[in-house]
Amino acid sequence: MNSPVFSSLLPVVLLIAIGFVAGRAGWIRAEATKDLSNLVFMVLTPALLFRTMSSVHVEQLNFKPVAMYFVAAMLIFGALLVWQGATRRAAVLALAATFSNTVAIGIPLVGLAYGEAGLVTLFTLISLHALVLLTLATVTLELAVAREEAASGAGGGRHMMLTVLGAVRNGIIHPVPLPIIAGLLFAQTGLQIPAVLDRPMQLLGNAFGPLALVLVGVTLTNVRVGQHLKAALGLSLIKNLVFPSVVAALSWSMGLSGLPLTVMIVAASLPIGANVFLFSQRYEVAEDLVTASVAVSTGLALITVSVVMALVSRI
Numbered sequence: 001m002n003s004p005v006f007s008s009l010l011p012v013v014l015l016i017a018i019g020f021v022a023g024r025a026g027w028i029r030a031e032a033t034k035d036l037s038n039l040v041f042m043v044l045t046p047a048l049l050f051r052t053m054s055s056v057h058v059e060q061l062n063f064k065p066v067a068m069y070f071v072a073a074m075l076i077f078g079a080l081l082v083w084q085g086a087t088r089r090a091a092v093l094a095l096a097a098t099f100s101n102t103v104a105i106g107i108p109l110v111g112l113a114y115g116e117a118g119l120v121t122l123f124t125l126i127s128l129h130a131l132v133l134l135t136l137a138t139v140t141l142e143l144a145v146a147r148e149e150a151a152s153g154a155g156g157g158r159h160m161m162l163t164v165l166g167a168v169r170n171g172i173i174h175p176v177p178l179p180i181i182a183g184l185l186f187a188q189t190g191l192q193i194p195a196v197l198d199r200p201m202q203l204l205g206n207a208f209g210p211l212a213l214v215l216v217g218v219t220l221t222n223v224r225v226g227q228h229l230k231a232a233l234g235l236s237l238i239k240n241l242v243f244p245s246v247v248a249a250l251s252w253s254m255g256l257s258g259l260p261l262t263v264m265i266v267a268a269s270l271p272i273g274a275n276v277f278l279f280s281q282r283y284e285v286a287e288d289l290v291t292a293s294v295a296v297s298t299g300l301a302l303i304t305v306s307v308v309m310a311l312v313s314r315i
Contacts, residue, residue, distance in 0.1 A: 012109050013302055015210055019217020028218050040212050045103065046179040048205030049123060053183030054193055056120050065256055065264040066125050070132055072246040072268065073098040076238070077136065088144045088285040095137040095279060096293055097238045100270040102126050104216055105301070108209030109270075110263055113309065121263040127180040134275065141283050216298065219274075223295035231289055236272070236297035240304040244268035248312075262312045269308040271297035 022028050028036070077094040084090030100106060102125065110118045186193075193201065225232060247268040251261050272294045280290040 011112060012105070012213055015108075015213035016217040016220070016298075016302075019214035020220055021217075022214065023218035023221035030222070033215065033218050036211065036215055040104075040208065040215060044204050044208040044211065047201045048107070048208045049126075050179040050183040050186075051193065051198065051201045051205055052116065052119055053123055053180050054186045056184060056187050058184060058188065061124050062121065062260045063124065064254070065121070065251060065260040066128065068251040068254065068256065068261075069125060069247055069264045069268060070128070072243065072250050073133060074136070076243055076246060077133075077140075080238075081140070086140070086144060086147075088141055088148070088283050091137055091140040091144055092276065092280045092283065092286050092290060093235060094140070095133065096235055096272050096276045096290055098243060099133050099137075099273045099276050100129070100239075100243075100267055101216075101273040101298070102129055102267055102270060104212040104274075105298075106267055106270050108213055109305070110266065111209060113266070114259060114263060117259060118263050121260045122267060123180050125264065125267055127177050127184075130275065131177060134279075137279060141279070145283070220295055220298060223291055225292040225295055226288075228289045228292035229296070232292040232296040233300075235289075235293045236300050239272050239293075239297055240269055240300055241308075244308050265312050266305065266309055269301070269305050271301040 019028075023033075077098050080094040080097055081090050084093060102122065106122060106126075107119065110122045114121075192198075244265045248261075248265050251264065272290075274294065277287070277290050277294060280287045
C-alpha cells in the first residue's frame with residue numbers, strides 16, 4: 001500500500017481505536033456520548049461545512065461524478081428490492097447497502113487524504129446525499145406500508161405527497177445540507193467571512209474530525225453482532241465493495257476521471273451510515289440486523305476502504 005493511503009487512513013484507525021478503548025473503559029458514559037454527538041452535528045459540522053463552501057463558486061463544482069454516484073445507488077437499491085421483494089425489510093436493507101457514513105467518517109478521511117479540493121467534491125455529494133436517498137427510502141417504505149395495510153384491510157389513508165414533501169423538507173432543513181447551501185449562497189456574493197468570525201469557525205471545523213471519529217469508536221462498544229453476523233457481513237460487502245465498484249464502472253464507461261471521481265468511489269466505499277438504523281427503528285423492521293450491519297461495515301471498512309483507496313490511487 002502506498003504512503004498517502006496509509007498516512008491518511010492511520011489517523012482514522014487510531015482515533016476510532018481510541019474511542020473504542022475509552023468506551024470499553026467507561027471513560028465516556030452513554031449520556032455523554034449523546035451530548036457529544038449533538039455537539040458534533042449541531043455545532044462543529046455546520047461550522048466546517050459553511051466555512052469550506054463559503055469560497056466555492058457553483059461553476060467550479062463538478063456534478064457528473066455525483067450523478068453517477070446516485071445512478072449506481074439507485075441501481076443497487078432497485079436490485080435489492082427486486083431480490084428481496086418490495087417489503088419494508090427489503091427497503092431498509094436496500095438503504096443500508098447504499099447509504100454511506102459521509103459525515104462522521106467521510107469528512108475527516110477525505111480531508112486527510114485529498115485536502116480541501118476533495119472536501120468540496122464530497123460536500124457537493126453530501127448536500128444531496130440524505131435528500132435523495134432518504135426521500136427514495138421514505139417513499140419506498142411508505143408504499144410498502146400502504147400495501148401491507150391494504151392487504152390487511154387496515155388502510156390508514158396515508159397521503160403520499162405529504163410524505164414526500166416532508167422527507168424533502170427534512171432533507172434540506174438539517175445541520176448538514178443547510179450550511180452547505182448557505183455557504184454556497186454566501187460564496188456567490190463575492191464577500192469573505194470577517195476574520196473575527198472566520199478564526200473561531202476554523203477552530204470548530206478542525207475539532208470536527210477527531211471528535212467524530214472518537215465517537216464512532218465509542219459507539220462500536222455498544223453494538224452486539226451475535227446471530228446476525230453472516231447476514232450483516234453480506235450486506236456490508238455489498239455496501240463497502242460492490243457499491244464503489246458499480247460507481248467506478250459507470251463513471252469510467254462515461255469517460256469520467258480525476259479527483260472528483262476518486263472521491264465519489266471512496267465515498268461509496270464508506271461504511272453504512274447511522275440514519276439507516278433510525279429508519280429501521282421508525283418502521284420497526286430488521287433493527288437487530290441493521291445494527292449489526294453498521295458495526296460490521298464500520299469494522300470491515302478499515303480494510304475495504306484501504307483497498308479501494310489503494311486501487312483508485314493507481315488509476
